[in-house]
Amino acid sequence: MLPTPADPAQRSAARDIAIIVAIAANGVIGKDNTLPWRLPDDLKRFRRLTTGHTVVMGRRTWQSLPRALPDRQNVIVSHDAAFAAEGADVAHSLDAAIALARLPAPVFVIGGASLIGEALAIASTFHLTEIHADFLGDVHFPQWDRARWREAAREDHAASGTLPAHSFVTLVLRGEHS
Numbered sequence: 645m646l647p648t649p650a651d652p653a654q655r656s657a658a659r660d661i662a663i664i665v666a667i668a669a670n671g672v673i674g675k676d677n678t679l680p681w682r683l684p685d686d687l688k689r690f691r692r693l694t695t696g697h698t699v700v701m702g703r704r705t706w707q708s709l710p711r712a713l714p715d716r717q718n719v720i721v722s723h724d725a726a727f728a729a730e731g732a733d734v735a736h737s738l739d740a741a742i743a744l745a746r747l748p749a750p751v752f753v754i755g756g757a758s759l760i761g762e763a764l765a766i767a768s769t770f771h772l773t774e775i776h777a778d779f780l781g782d783v784h785f786p787q788w789d790r791a792r793w794r795e796a797a798r799e800d801h802a803a804s805g806t807l808p809a810h811s812f813v814t815l816v817l818r819g820e821h822s
Contacts, residue, residue: 660749661742663695663763663796665785666773666810672781675793677708680779681808685801689812693771694752698745700738700763703727705755720758758817761786766788770815794818 648813662804666686667673674680706720713733713779719733719741727734738759745751753763770793793815803809 646750659748661753661763661767662693662750662769662771663753663760663767664690664771665755665760666775667785668775668777668779668781670778671784672779673755673785674783675779675781677704681775683773683775683807683810686810686812689771689773690754694754696747697749697753698747699732700735700741700745700751700753700759702756702759704727705759706732717745717796719744738766757783758784760787768779768817772813772815774811774813775808776803776810792818 658760663702665673666679666681670680674682692694694713695715698711698719700719700721703720703722703724705727706713706718711761712718713731717733718729718731719735720727720729720742721735723736725736733741733744735744742751750769753760795813796816797812797814799812801807801810801812
């Protein structure tokens with residue numbers, strides 16, 4: 645089921661929510677709680693965009709990291725009331741996680757798939773790495789309506805050695821200013 649667009653009142657409150665994710669051509673975003681590809685430039689872009697901001701993630705995404713992401717406020721969404729995470733805040737819903745944000749906007753939703761699916765209904769910006777190759781994986785990006793978004797920027801990269809061709813794309817909600 646596709647997320648429903650936020651109503652205008654919600655949209656103004658959510659103007660500073662961004663999604664950031666890399667998606668393979670076949671919709672894969674993860675395998676065995678890790679990324680199934682190695683794209684150093686994508687990781688550099690992720691760091692550049694999210695440093696100094698709040699990053700919101702699900703528990704499994706948190707557990708895939710070696711430690712809290714430095715120079716960012718890490719907020720984990722978990723339905724387990726007893727869950728605690730060293731170096732991070734814990735919330736029990738996406739709305740509660742956003743309410744905990746202490747750093748400058750935007751708040752970045754970084755994974756997993758179900759949390760991103762929720763964020764698609766309220767985000768105004770989408771930083772997407774399109775990987776122009778299929779990968780095996782067990783986590784797929786949720787269905788979404790790309791027609792709700794317009795492309796504000798695109799940077800294409802050709803395949804090189806073992807690195808697949810990929811594009812860094814910034815999408816903004818139609819009707820929003822870039």
